[in-house]
Every structure is written in C-alpha cells, then in structure tokens.
Amino acid sequence: MKYEVPSRITSFRTEFRLKPAALAIHVLFAGAVMLSALPADTYAAEPLPAAKAATRNFAVPAGPLSGAIARFSAQSGTYVSVNGALTDGKQSPGVQGNLSVPEAITRLLAGSGLEAILQPDGSYVLRVAAMADATLPAVTVTSDVGSASDLPKPFAGGQVAKGSRVGILGNVDIFDTPFSTQSYTEEFVQDQQSRRVADIISVDPSIRSAMAEYGDSETYIIRGFPVFVNQVGVNGLYGMTESRRITPEFYERVDVLKGPAAMLNGISPFGVVGGNINLTSKRADDKPLTRVTGSYVSDSQFGVHLDLGRRFGEDNVWGVRLNVLKRDGDTPIDRQDDHMKNAALALDYRGKKLKASLDVANQDRLTNGYSANITYDSGFALPRPPQVDKNYVDDWEYIKTNAKYLMAHVEYEFSPTFTAYANYGKSRGNEEYYYGGTQGRKFINSAGDFTARAGGFKGSYEVDTYELGMRGKFMLGDVSNNYALSYSDFSRTGYGLTVHATPQYTGNVYNVPNRPRPVVNYGTIPQNGDLQLSSVGLVNTFGFMNDNVLLTVGLRRQELFSGVFTGGIRTKNYDESKVTPAAALLVKLGSYSLYTNYSEGLAQGATAPAGSSNVGTILAPSVTKQMEGGVKYNAGTFGVTAAVFQITQPNAFTNSNGVFGADGEQRNRGLELSTFGQPLRGVRLLGGITLIDAVQSKTLNGANNGKDAIGVPKVNVVLNGEYDLESLQGVTLTGRINAFSGAQANATNTQSIPGWHTLDVGARYVTQVAGKAVTFRGNVINLANKNYWNSVSRGFITLGAPRTVLLSASIDF
Numbered sequence: 001m002k003y004e005v006p007s008r009i010t011s012f013r014t015e016f017r018l019k020p021a022a023l024a025i026h027v028l029f030a031g032a033v034m035l036s037a038l039p040a041d042t043y044a045a046e047p048l049p050a051a052k053a054a055t056r057n058f059a060v061p062a063g064p065l066s067g068a069i070a071r072f073s074a075q076s077g078t079y080v081s082v083n084g085a086l087t088d089g090k091q092s093p094g095v096q097g098n099l100s101v102p103e104a105i106t107r108l109l110a111g112s113g114l115e116a117i118l119q120p121d122g123s124y125v126l127r128v129a130a131m132a133d134a135t136l137p138a139v140t141v142t143s144d145v146g147s148a149s150d151l152p153k154p155f156a157g158g159q160v161a162k163g164s165r166v167g168i169l170g171n172v173d174i175f176d177t178p179f180s181t182q183s184y185t186e187e188f189v190q191d192q193q194s195r196r197v198a199d200i201i202s203v204d205p206s207i208r209s210a211m212a213e214y215g216d217s218e219t220y221i222i223r224g225f226p227v228f229v230n231q232v233g234v235n236g237l238y239g240m241t242e243s244r245r246i247t248p249e250f251y252e253r254v255d256v257l258k259g260p261a262a263m264l265n266g267i268s269p270f271g272v273v274g275g276n277i278n279l280t281s282k283r284a285d286d287k288p289l290t291r292v293t294g295s296y297v298s299d300s301q302f303g304v305h306l307d308l309g310r311r312f313g314e315d316n317v318w319g320v321r322l323n324v325l326k327r328d329g330d331t332p333i334d335r336q337d338d339h340m341k342n343a344a345l346a347l348d349y350r351g352k353k354l355k356a357s358l359d360v361a362n363q364d365r366l367t368n369g370y371s372a373n374i375t376y377d378s379g380f381a382l383p384r385p386p387q388v389d390k391n392y393v394d395d396w397e398y399i400k401t402n403a404k405y406l407m408a409h410v411e412y413e414f415s416p417t418f419t420a421y422a423n424y425g426k427s428r429g430n431e432e433y434y435y436g437g438t439q440g441r442k443f444i445n446s447a448g449d450f451t452a453r454a455g456g457f458k459g460s461y462e463v464d465t466y467e468l469g470m471r472g473k474f475m476l477g478d479v480s481n482n483y484a485l486s487y488s489d490f491s492r493t494g495y496g497l498t499v500h501a502t503p504q505y506t507g508n509v510y511n512v513p514n515r516p517r518p519v520v521n522y523g524t525i526p527q528n529g530d531l532q533l534s535s536v537g538l539v540n541t542f543g544f545m546n547d548n549v550l551l552t553v554g555l556r557r558q559e560l561f562s563g564v565f566t567g568g569i570r571t572k573n574y575d576e577s578k579v580t581p582a583a584a585l586l587v588k589l590g591s592y593s594l595y596t597n598y599s600e601g602l603a604q605g606a607t608a609p610a611g612s613s614n615v616g617t618i619l620a621p622s623v624t625k626q627m628e629g630g631v632k633y634n635a636g637t638f639g640v641t642a643a644v645f646q647i648t649q650p651n652a653f654t655n656s657n658g659v660f661g662a663d664g665e666q667r668n669r670g671l672e673l674s675t676f677g678q679p680l681r682g683v684r685l686l687g688g689i690t691l692i693d694a695v696q697s698k699t700l701n702g703a704n705n706g707k708d709a710i711g712v713p714k715v716n717v718v719l720n721g722e723y724d725l726e727s728l729q730g731v732t733l734t735g736r737i738n739a740f741s742g743a744q745a746n747a748t749n750t751q752s753i754p755g756w757h758t759l760d761v762g763a764r765y766v767t768q769v770a771g772k773a774v775t776f777r778g779n780v781i782n783l784a785n786k787n788y789w790n791s792v793s794r795g796f797i798t799l800g801a802p803r804t805v806l807l808s809a810s811i812d813f
Helices: 019-035 065-076 101-108 186-192 197-201
Strands: 053-062 095-100 114-118 124-128 164-165 172-175 178-186 207-209 219-222 227-228 253-260 275-281 289-297 298-312 318-330 337-350 354-369 374-376 398-415 418-435 451-452 455-476 477-498 505-508 527-544 549-566 569-589 593-604 620-636 638-652 660-680 681-698 715-724 731-740 758-768 774-783 789-793 797-798 802-813
Touching: 053 065, 053 101, 053 774, 065 101, 101 114, 164 178, 164 253, 164 337, 178 186, 178 638, 186 197, 186 253, 186 774, 197 219, 197 253, 197 275, 207 789, 219 789, 227 275, 227 505, 527 569, 549 593, 681 758
Parallel strands: none
Antiparallel strands: 053 095, 114 124, 164 172, 178 253, 207 219, 219 227, 253 275, 289 298, 289 802, 298 318, 318 337, 337 354, 354 398, 374 797, 398 418, 418 455, 451 505, 455 477, 477 527, 527 549, 549 569, 569 593, 593 620, 620 638, 638 660, 660 681, 681 715, 715 731, 731 758, 758 774, 774 802, 789 797
C-alpha cells in the first residue's frame, strides 16, 4: 500500500545550491536506466522468508488486482511474483480479517482465473489456473485503457493511471500519447490528504502553485506559464469549477496535458498556454462504498468527509455517488481561519450501448485573514520573506465564495466503430472580498514597508457551455484510422465592483497590528465581463505497421468574442477567429515510445492583476505555439519519460509604472525528466527534474531582449517517495523533496526572489478495527518551517506555507 504526502516549498538562499537535489536526481535516473536494462524478475527484489501458517490481520480493500497484490504482500510479509500481463484489467474482491497467508491469497484471487503456487522459499508465483479439461478458452486482447470513454486503469503503484484524457481523442494510453500527459488517481489524492488541486499536480516538477494555500485563489504554473482555476476542465467542460478554489474530494482523476492544446481541448476561458488540467467526477463502483474520513489540519481545523457509492438494477446499470465535506477551524497561520461546506452528487447509467450521467454540486467557502499577495515598486531589492506562520493581513479581511454547477453527459455506441456524445454544463457563482490592502499592498523599500488601501470587491458570474462530438475508427487498407469531430460553445457573463473605503495608509510586513474594520457600501454591481467562445475541431490518428507508428493531425477553427467594460458599459470588443493546427508522431519500439508534436492555440489576452494601476484590463487575444519531442519507457512496473519543448507567447507583465501590458515575446525552452510507478517491491517514486530557459525577445527597442522572463525558475526538482515497511505490516513511510532555483521579478532583471527547498514527511497505517478496513494517515508539510517567497508572477509575490500537520482516519463500513 502506498502513501503520498502533500508538498510545500520553503526558502533557499539567493544562490541555489543544487548539490543534494542533483545527487538525488542522478541516483533516480541512473537507477531507472540500470533497472530498465535488467529482466523483470531481476528488479522485483529477492524472495521473502517462507510464509507462516499463523494468521495475520488483513485489510485489503476491493479494487484492481495489481494494487491488491501489492497490499497483500506488504501486510503479509510474503513475496508474490507475477507477470503484469496476467493482472491487467482484473479486479480483486479484497480480503479482510484474521487469516492464514494461504487462505488470504486464495480469497484475494477469487474470480481472477489465477492461482498462487507456493515456492520452497515460502514465496508465491501466480499463474493461470489449471483448466478442468484440455480445452483452452478464447483469448481476448484488450487495451489497458479500453474505449475512449472508459476510465483508464491504475498503473503499477496506483498513484497514476495508465492513460489520461487527451481532449476530443478521449482517454488514451500514456505510452500511445504523442504528448506529455499524466493522470493522478483518487487513491493518490486520498493518501496525499490533498486540500486543493495544486497539492496533487505539484508533484510534477514542471508544475508549481503560484498562490498561497489559503489565498484568494488557485493558480498553477505549467512549463513557466500560468493556468487559472477557471481554465480547469471538468469532464471535458470549462467553467464548471468554483472560480477561486477547487474541492479535490469530488473527483477520481486529475489529468494534466502539458503545452497548449486548443486543437484537442477547444479554446478555454482566459486562454491556456502552459498546459491543460481536466478533472473526472467520481462514479459509483460495483462494490458498495461507505467511507467516512475524519481529518485534522493544524492549528485547530477539523473536518469530516462522507463518500457514498451504490449501484442498482440489472447488471448494476444505475449508479449514485455522493460526496459531502465540511471543514472548520484555525489554520497554521496567525489570525486566519477557514470554513467550507461542499457537496456533490453524481448519477450515472451504463448500458451496453447507452451511457449517461448527471452531476450537481454546491461549494461554500469562507477564509478570514486570507493570505494576500503583495506587489512591489522598482529600484530596490525585494524584502526578505516574513515568518510564514505570521499574518500580515487583518483578521477581518476575508474571501467568501459560493459556486454551483450542473453537468449532463450522454453517449451512444451505434457500433463498435462509431460513438456519438453530447455534454452540457451550467454554473453560477458569487464571490466577495473584504480587504485591507489585498488589492493594493505594495512594497516601497527593502525594509518591508508597504502602502495599502482598505476596501472590498463583490462579484458574480454565470456560465453556459456545451459540446457535441463523435468518435470512430475504420481501416483503409493496412492503415487504421481513429477520428474525432467536435463542436463546442462557451458563454460567460461576469459582474463585479471594487470599492475603496479608506485613504492610502502605510505599514510594515514584519509588524502588522490588527487595524479597525472599515465600512464598505457597494450599491449596484455592474457588468464587467462578456466572453463568447466557439470552436469546431477535427482530428485523425493514422496507424501504420500494426499501430506501431501513429500519426495524429488535426485542425480547429476557433472564434473568440470578448467585451471590455468600464463602469458597467461596454467600451471595447475583441472579435477574433483563427484556424489552429496540431500534428504529432509517435513510434513504438518495444518498451519505448518516441514522439514529437507541434501545436498552436488562440487565447484571450491576459487580464491585469490586482495591484496594477489598470487592474481588470484585458489585453488583445494572442496565439501561442509549442514544439516538443520526447521518449517514454515502459518497464511494466515503472515508467521513465524525457521531453524537450519550446513554447512562445506574447510577453505580459506589470512594468515599473504599475501598468500591466505586453512587450515582445516570451520563449520558454525546457528539458523534463520524470519517473513514476514502482521500480522495486514496496518502493514507489513519482517526480523528476525540469530545466527551463525562459527569455524575452522582440521587446521594445530590444531593451530587454535575452533577459530572463519573470517568475520562471531555471531548475525545478520534485521527488516523492514511498516505502512499505516489511517489518511492520500495513505501515508505509512517505516523503517529498521540493527544490527550486530563484526567479526574476521584473523585466529588467534587477529584482528577484531567492531559490528555496523544503522537505515533507509522513506515514500511513492500514489495519482493521472492529472488522472494518481503516487507514490512518499523517503528514508534515515544510518540516523545517522555513520562511520563503513561494513565487513571483504577474507583478506580485506570494509567501510560502508554514509547517503544517495533517492527520486523518478513514473507515470503510
């Protein structure tokens, strides 16, 4: 059983000392290369001592057989040797209670068609069960992913899946995908005790969180470019997430596709440059589920989460999944508390030809004393970070949000070679800030002095979106063809008003007394946004040489209409359209997949952030371009990937006069090395290293040509590990290293933040209590409680997370 720890990052010196991180990465990839050269039975580890007849307490839940075997081995202390091809696609009913090892493994394999053969050394070897007669059954060969709409199975170790959603192509095996993709499983989310999506995807060294955990929103930096919460898709639809923070407990997969993907995913609100994130709603499994999780977050935040799943009817065609979450209390930061009440209901029907689903959710959240970003003037070195557990905002500064969504999906398989589908989504949300400088705290010197102005913001939004599409396949001679055609439409209307309640005042970030709360009167809230997007995309994957060579080509016509408002009156429109292409080639050579791709995307221009003098201003739409090449290695129990990429887009930043605008182009070139899976028995690794060279070009009069782009560390290292203790059955130790070099804070490269690194540790224990499977989890984020600036982006800097203790206990009734 594996166990994942959430991650945060802490302060480093101005000089980024990479030696420990470099050593870890060299060991990681050198070991991976050596392991890949050995036969599977070599790196599977030596056999354990003979299995004993004494009984043991087993708590292995039902699920994929490969994962169940790993848990059984850890809990029994017995080595089990198996060819991964025998377990692919098979489920286990699990095993519970005090049993002998032979009894337990027999129950574990029930219905799988496999049997366990005891070896002289006490280990077991799995093989196909002997038949009653000599007649062999028909053999059916299936993909690890199945159809384009089927949820891919977990990869070895259970932290990631064997495939992910690749836009209109549907779900595709990771080693058949000519793009850089990853899909994180529900089990990984649970074991990590994730409170936000950033906790999940930041295990990838190419992805960072640009915002504080208890800040006003989530923002993700992918390959050096920002992706905002309202750019995250849910079941393929944009605009369904809560506009500020996402509840990860509602979803069973978190898919990431790195690089612009407008051709595959359609144009997203506010544009997507560095990558695409899609969330897949939880669905009821055949095995009934009633799971209750109690949680604690330091200093005194307690929560409870109910996850209920049932299937009904003949062949279990009807399903219902209910998730209810409540969390309240003080955070690890002084003068700060957080409260949430969230619920999601998912209904689905899975017939032989027809599949349909309906998702509804409501999310309420209130954070008092929320962690605010700080802007800065020019002409001085940025101040050192304050203590990460001290608050420089007032306890009456809050952000309050409410969001609701409804999504419906239906698809029909007219034949094994043709399927049509339709998606519809509608969401509404309200948000309110009450701030004492969040929209205007600005550093004015290196001593930490700032200016600010108290006030508030109140707004709302409404989204309507739908998608119609079809997928099919046919043979043309010896060439296979897998095609997809889709049309999508998106409409978002926004309202909002900022009101200042006090004159400008001064303060110091290292000593901020609680100020009196001002009165804010909003009056009528005017319209401040109108966004209309539509696109039609066509893509085909040609398969040559028995699908060992896959060529994907596609086009998407995108149309974008965006209104610019001043005082509730539309003062300007952007009306753009463009045909964006994408092409990709993948060649499979045994266990290796070599690929290359080129893609373009039309995106709405960036929006001036809080703290800029033209806050809310929308820049003109722009086109982004990416070239990428890479190799993926599938060792069966672990994978290794390497990729090189280049992405270009207009360079947008807040200048020394406080004005947010575009100047020239930002070009990010990078190298990614990563690994995932279970390279050794009881050992799971996830992470790697990313090197990025982000520079400015084509700037006005060439003034900043060749200088580093703002906010992009050159070296990014994340390595997450888990180890199952053989001496203590059911116990797993976890840890994560995060290390990033410094980043420039202005276009002229005269201001910067230092590099930083942190260590997270944790453990979990799987056992039985009163005959019920129970999992205890404990994690410590930022173990050393380092002070650090987490990121710099779009003209502001964000403070890192303090030492945070996470405890939870889950029981399956």
